[in-house]
Amino acid sequence: MSIDFEERARLEARLLSRASARRPARIPALERTGGVQRFPASPSQEGMYAEVLAEPELASIILGGIRLRGHLDVAALERALTALVARHETLRTVFEAGQAGLSQVVLPPGPGRIPVQDVELADFPALTWAEVDTPVDLERGPLFRLRLLRLAEDDHIAMLLIHHIIGDARALEVFVRDLVIGYLAARSGGEAGLPPLPVQYADFATWYRRHLAGPRGDQLLGYWTERLAGAEPARIPTDLTPTEHSISGHTAYFPIPPELLAKVTETARTHRVTLFMLGCAAFMVQLARYSGQRDISVRAPISYRDRLEVEDLIADFSNDIVFRQDLSADPTFTQLLAQVREAATSDFAHHDLPPHLLADELGDPGLLARLFHVQFTTESEPDVDLPTGDLAVELMPPPWQYAFRPLAVRIRTRGRQAVLVMTYRTALFSPERIADLAADYLDLLAELIAGQDLPVFDGRRRGRVS
Structure with missing residues (x-):
């Protein structure tokens, strides 16, 4: 069975290109005069x-x-x-x-x-x-x-x-x-x-400023202020009480069993969703079960290299959106995936608003930062299969000792393998708690896939998360 871990990127590109089709064919180049610019x-x-x-x-x-x-x-x-x-x-x-x-x-x-x-x-x-x-x-x-x-x-x-x-x-x-x-x-x-x-x-940058200064900027502000009206930060299941603010963190890695990965991939293909959509849907269910919340918001980073001119630039073309779902109707997993697919399609089409321009419009100082406290994303390891002459090249990710938000969860793929990556603040979570969260998440994925037509909070389910 073929496993396509780039489907999310292709979907995002298709969604973003719809908006691009109405934009100028090219970004105009500014005049350079030499020296300092x-x-x-x-x-x-x-x-x-x-x-x-x-x-x-x-x-x-x-x-x-x-x-x-x-x-x-x-x-x-x-x-x-x-x-x-x-x-x-x-x-x-x-x-x-x-x-x-x-x-x-x-x-x-x-x-x-x-x-x-x-x-x-x-x-x-x-x-x-x-x-x-x-x-x-x-x-x-x-x-x-x-x-x-x-x-x-x-x-x-x-x-x-x-x-x-x-x-x-x-x-x-x-x-x-x-x-x-x-x-x-x-x-x-x-x-x-x-x-x-x-x-x-x-x-x-000059083109982008003009882009946001026009009708598109007003449209984006209107969309996100309505989308986030009444949103509350997700309550996260910490087990430690910090004595002071600290961003010291740790990253833990948990292999995803191949048989579970195959089921996840097949389920995503069946429901026409990406790995991100399916994985995030399950993560939101996990947060809801732990906290009792039914309106769940998480930070989702998104890349917007949706124009050929910028594909090979060394620059930042990422943005952050709040991905929000209402689980109060206790949907089945099948219904939730359809709900998530519809929301992602709309949210990705409104990706191009820098968060700081939205923060002041929400009427609650600091709300957007709090909505960003929990993150979920998927990513594939970069390709290093380059001609390097007589050099052997091996990825060697440096160890990381910080957590810029309390909890960030990623599904990282490489070929036909995948790992669950959890970066967390050590003042809020013990290693044992993180291990339990990871085990619960993987159990929940298996549970939701096995009972796709059961409500996600149905008592007949047998997952570890309650």
Whole structure:
């Protein structure tokens, strides 16, 4: 049986392209005059910049690690990085706040430098934490850091950090792909041969501001204020009482049994829903059973690279929406999946409103942040099947020691395997509690699939969650 874990991404792309069909065919490119360039920041960047100023400890970053075994030509890698920074304006962007608002300042290209440090493999977690704890200066830059940890002459870990204001998960993939292509070209003395980028992020940002300033912005505000009227934050089943505010966290991984994964995939295909829709529906049922709530809201990150011009940019094209479901009618799982599919279709079609523009419209300061306290998403591990010459490449995700929200649940897929990933604040949850939540969730998935025509709160069900 074929398992398609990219169905959610394809569905989102189809939904987003419907709105795109009415937009201009191309994003116009702004004039460049050489030297330092100043452009208006995007609305999304304005929101993130304000968040960093208000809560610098929550500064969001994208972190990746790749292990490289074999002969590594560091000089060639630095030449590849130099070409990469010249190609992508975001990698030489800083921010400047002024009376006219926030500007993204694009600096001229310069040489790429990659520090190399001799380490032991056991040092990797501590070095990662130190890297994350080193602030990124949004006004001075750089907004990314690439360093090599040398385990041996023929064994390195490349650790990459990108501030979320200029990157998302896809940006990490583009960075690695373009760097590897440039590295192979630098070693052979040739050119990378990458096609010219049709636009840079500053071009998109200017277009996006005009997009939101028109009727679309009013439409989006109207949609989300109505959609979230009366919404309440999900109550989460913590088992610890914190003595002080802390974002210290841990990430736990729980394999999803292959037989359950096969049933989930088949059920999703039967009901014409994505893995995200089915997984989130079950997660909402779990939250409802624990808390007694029937109106459940969770944060759902969404990617909106829905235009060809931006597909290969290193930039942030992610957004957050509140995914809300009313379970008060005690639907069957079949009915709930249809309900979720309809809601997702509508919500994804209204994805393009930065959250900070909505927050002030809800009439309750801090409500949107509280609605974002619980997150659910699905993701696939990035593809590293790239031509790397005589280097063997292996993904090596750096360990993470923070939780930017109390609880974030992900189903992560790789080929025909999947794992349940739970990132949580250690001041709120014990490891035992998280293990129980994971076991309950996997049991609930099996239970709901086995009894798709039973109401989700029916007493005849035999799940662990009550």
